[in-house]
Amino acid sequence: MLLYLIRRILMLVPILILMSMVAFFLIQLPPGDFVTFRIEQLRMSGIEVSDNEAQRLMVQFGLDKPPMARYVWWVSGIVLRGNWGWSLQWNKSVNEILQERIPMTVVISLLALLFSWVVAIPIGIYSATHQYSPMDYVATFLGFIGVATPGFLLALIAAWLLFSQLGFSALGLHSPEYINAPWSTAKFVDLLKHLWLPLFLVGMGNTASTIRVVRNNLLDELNKQYVITARSKGLSEWKLVWKYPVRMAINPLLSTVSWVLPGLVSGTVLIDIVLSLQTIGPVLLRATLAQDMYLAGSVVLLLSALTVIGALIGDVLLVLVDPRIRFGRLGK
Amino acid sequence: MAASENSVLVEVQDLKTYFFLHEGTVKAVDGVSFSIYEGRSLGVIGESGCGKSVTAQSMMRIVPSPPGREVDGKIEMYLWENGGGFAEVVDVLQLKPSGAKIRSIRGKQIGMIFQEPMTALSPLHTVGNQIAEAVLIHEQDASKHQARERAIDMLGRVGIPQPHRLVDAYPHQLSGGMRQRALIAMALICGPSLLIADEPTTALDVTIEAQILELIKELQTSLGMALMYISHDLAVVGEMSDEIMVMYLGHVMEHASTDDIFDNPLHPYTLALWRSVPSIEGKLERLIPISGSLPSPFASQPGCRFFSRCDRRMPGVCDATPPSLKEVAPGHKVRCLLYE
Ligand SMILES: Nc1ncnc2c1ncn2[C@@H]1O[C@H](COP(=O)(O)OP(=O)(O)O)[C@@H](O)[C@H]1O
């Protein structure tokens, strides 16, 4: 196990190097750069920027150097000094922005994943064990709707309904009076009040697809010989289903842990924008549009890192729950 | 019948189990009757798809449903108390397939082993866990520790080496033969009065097959239980059983003592089965496969079901009149118009 872990962790290094390159160079691929973009903006709004001034900005952000040199400078900053660079757009250090956004992003996505499992697994099990029953049809139908409905649309509708009917502002994660308040029970309760809607909306697509995965996996498993063997022992149907096929059917879900972060960032940006959640998705979107290269590159790199680490955690969990992998692959 | 001095354990009467599919109805078992006697063994033989497994599944009430359903008949089970006194007769077809009564019969009165030892155990649980589970289900006062000790003991009895160690093994760590032994241990740990073995050696190679057959035979004698042995291999069934029932497309074609089936087979289908297996003496005879293939399970014909493949068919007679199962000699029944 230890050897396996070490091997897997060592494998992360080249992957991360590759990803950092891709992240950094892809973002600079479109013509233009942030300083030019910014100067253009300033000039358009009537502010005169002298060529000297422009030149100074270019040097300050390293734009006068070739991309490779910039990349090395950026990466060595991260590795050696823990400095992720400077965001030209926010005029803040990237570290500061990441510190503000990443924890909330990770928390929301993990909670949304947990939420979707808690909801989807029982429904999927019920659907599979009561195949073609009315409830199964209802669950399947809701599942399709869940997958097909854009989350941001529901977010808009929900936010509007809550506000117009209940006068409750679902935007953000805190009511205005708590935003800058220190942590207290009241602030926590307030957070919970705001949290369920994003969790529901963000988790919805995943809930729907998890129901389908659990239902289909379980339907496959229910006809397997080991289920019949267990039944012919005299085990009750309820205990049997939970002990044997359900475990087989939900183990694969562990490997989805790693998709959650990129999925959240790419798939739910719109929800985050609509509900003005302080997550990293909207930041990345704007940074990319403005060619804020250090910020965008850092976010992409960090998300990739979290993703591969998530994949590693998922695999390790899978190994822990499945003796075939535990003794087979690792035994050697 | 052959075993009148032994008391009856199970009496199946006119069992009909059908599968209702989109393409039509499969009459997998269509009016089958037989009895199983204490300590005796019944062999069931027939080509694949003849309804042997479904017959066994009906006795355990584990026919996949939907699409399958036992539409008619009776399966009367004679239950005995632990002390030996007679308790009651239940018609298992009247029981709820997931109810407590049938569950107290499964694993306790009837143990069952299957064709696929490779997939018959859960890959995520240890062998010992799955065997001990049967004890915990049927013996409420057994502790986990006792159940485990019983599992180790039983693993030893079925010839698993180092049972103390292998009780904690996962199925994938065992060979096919070892898994089948573990499954036998699981089926027998609660001391059932009947073991149903549904082609338990089909997936194993020949030397392992011989060992498993030996083991089943030995356990049957030492535990004094009845055996229903299902196979498509006539030689194997002959080895294992006191009497043999030949099935074809959901019907019993011939039913007699093993000696009679071997020395005096009557039904053309039984004869054809004989010609399609190598003789035991190893004489170099030409093997003659049964002509034609099994007709579609959806087909229903007015006459004999074997008509299309029979080498002694009487056109105009056999395809018009359905034969009935007749006792042509004491204890020897055959379903064929040649003997009517
Ligand atoms: N679960 C099922 N669904 C549909 N048809 C089935 C099912 N199980 C068995 N059958 C049909 O019932 C017939 C008898 O099958 P079976 O008893 O398994 O044959 P065998 O004699 O080989 O054990 C076959 O035609 C088979 O197609």
Ligand SMILES: [Mg+2]
């Ligand atoms: Mg079969």
